[in-house]
Amino acid sequence: MPRQLDVVLTASAPVIWGSTYIVTSQLLPPGYPLTAAMLRALPAGLILLLVVRQLPERRWLGRVFLLGALNFTLFWAALFVAAYRLPGGVAAVLGAVQPLIVLLLARGWLGTPLSRGALGAAVLGLVGVALLVLQPHAKLDPLGVGAALIGAGSMAAGVVLTRRWQPPVPALTFTAWQLTAGGLLLAPLAFALEPALPPLSVRNIAGFLWLGLFGAAISYFFWFRGIARLGPAAVTSFGFLSPLSAVVLGWLVLGERLGRVQTLGALIVLGSVWLAGRINRGQTRIAPPTTPETRAL
Template identity: 30%
Template sequence: MVINRGLYVRLAGAAVLWGGTFVAGRLLAAEVSPAAAAFVRFALAGAVLAALAWREGEPVAWTPRTLGWFALLGLTGVAGYNLLFFTGLRTVEAGRAALIIANNPVAIAAGAALVLGERLGLRASLGIGVAVVGACVVVSRGHPLQVLRGGVGVGELCIAGCVVCWTAYTLIGRRALAGLSPLQATAGACVVGAAILAGPALAGGLARGIGAWSATAWASALYLALGGTVLAFVWYYRGVQALGAARAGVFINLVPVSGVVFGWLFLGERLDPSVWVGGALVATGIALTRTRAEAPPVRTGSS
């Protein structure tokens, strides 16, 4: 019982840490280019995760096969996701972004049905529809028909693009990384993703500008790398290994909640009706989509 209580605390802590990435990302995006922010985050996280994998007796296997898969994962879940993430957070509130990205489990379920042929029942299909409506309410700030008319901002579209990138990352991981531990897979993806980001970051003046980063920027980058990537990943997947994916995955629902609360507490973001209504629809859709037989979201961390 004591062990389970400790696991539950760590799982909740991982979800809260991920919720905090939206605030840290918004603070970092306010003064650093998206490529520079993403590169620094994953250069630090990748180095720490690779060292941790070696220490745990699970060194990353750098073979031609794994390098190819790591490149795909790095392009989608690291480089693509985070370029869109930091670009979107320049104009989109942390809480609103968290609710949009809360659609990840729903998009993954739909993608698995379309690409991998996984069966999608009536309840799950209804959940996808409800969640999509909720996402449209959040993205359009309470005017969902604007999505059809193209009246949605670039920032909102970038955050929605994060969901597409994460879905691709997850589906690739399910097919490609059988035989690798979660720690090995995530470390490899972070290292290769950081390498992909290095060029755009340097071209954007990272070498010249990094010395002028404020204390807030460095604190945000360290939080994103060590708290939101390394620590949250380790806590979450230890919970998955001990409790199973379905029970551990329930805690992911705390991510958008903590993102909204942190945005209100630390950034003074206003919680307008579209956030409440859209968030309730997204939560309902996720609840309908999840099943007891659900597989792990994939061998990796989150936001």
């Protein structure tokens, strides 16, 4: 039962992230991607810091800021560039290469065995996402494609290094450190590149609260907890649930059509997640305590 609970909580994170598109498009003021990302990460991180009341030791500061940059600053910035320059389906499919990158990085950095079954599940999930969101005659923009691939690589590296660098603190504390670091790095970008926010409406405030509380603090706590307990190879396939969640919410909330091809894609995504779970079920759940020496690159 504990492992099943870990799986459910970890999988709930990308399901929550799937709400980002609908919340951003329906509740937030348009044209402030970096500001929205900063307000999603920094307040959540600071609130969690007030809860845990523990700052990282000096020897962990460099790693925490690197993880914050990979998991939030670079990833979210690249994600927004890709979203603006590519059709949503293309951006989602390119982002879905992340599990493949995670498997390769985990093999090199963690020594995790690279099985054909895990690779097959990742490719199957990529096909499912393509059927789910990719539209015919989608146009490719080189800068947008590059940004999407950079974002996928950044998040993949963040996932693996989050597992490699496990400080002797609870997952909630580690989440607070990374969110705060990522938000601090996003702040100067937002202030330099975007105008000041207009007066916020109740809908705007509700959107920012959702993204900060559920889309950042709670979901990333579940995500980083899952990485520590289940390992990167086991959790990365859950990322396919994010575009699936976005499509389902669009169907339920916005009345968007869900055709036969999209339904097939959704079933393939669910099948790939199930297959990946079966393959990784025998892996060790919790790694032994780590030290800076054993986790050094």
